Amino acid sequence: MKFSLINVSKTAGDRVAGYWLQDHIGTLDSAKERAVATNAVNGNKLTIAVVAALASPVPMLGHFDNLTALAVV
Numbered sequence: 001m002k003f004s005l006i007n008v009s010k011t012a013g014d015r016v017a018g019y020w021l022q023d024h025i026g027t028l029d030s031a032k033e034r035a036v037a038t039n040a041v042n043g044n045k046l047t048i049a050v051v052a053a054l055a056s057p058v059p060m061l062g063h064f065d066n067l068t069a070l071a072v073v
Contacts, residue, residue, distance in 0.1 A: 001025070001027065002024070002025050002052075003025075003031040003050050004020055004021075004023050004024070004054045005020075005021040005022050005023070005031070005035050005048050005050060006021060006048065006049045006050075006051055007019045008046075008048065008069075011047075011069075015067065015068060015069065016067050016068075018063070019064070020056075020059035020064065022034075023053060023054075023059075028071065031050045031070075032050055035071065035073040047072060048073045049072045049073075050070045050072075050073075051067045051069060051070060052067075
């Protein structure tokens with residue numbers, strides 16, 4: 001499966017908004033591990049959500065709203 005990691009700017013229940021960080025191909029568990037590792041590289045200062053893969057051809061240029069978080073680190 002393909003997932004996207006999002007730098008969270010806002011949360012509301014299980015919904016998040018934020019900026020794309022990177023995509024991940026693998027399981028949900030491996031995506032969570034990637035989110036933890038990505039957060040560690042950034043000094044554990046980010047809130048990162050794992051969401052279903054974004055359908056945007058250029059995700060790094062946009063802010064995405066109302067995404068369902070599968071996991072939040």
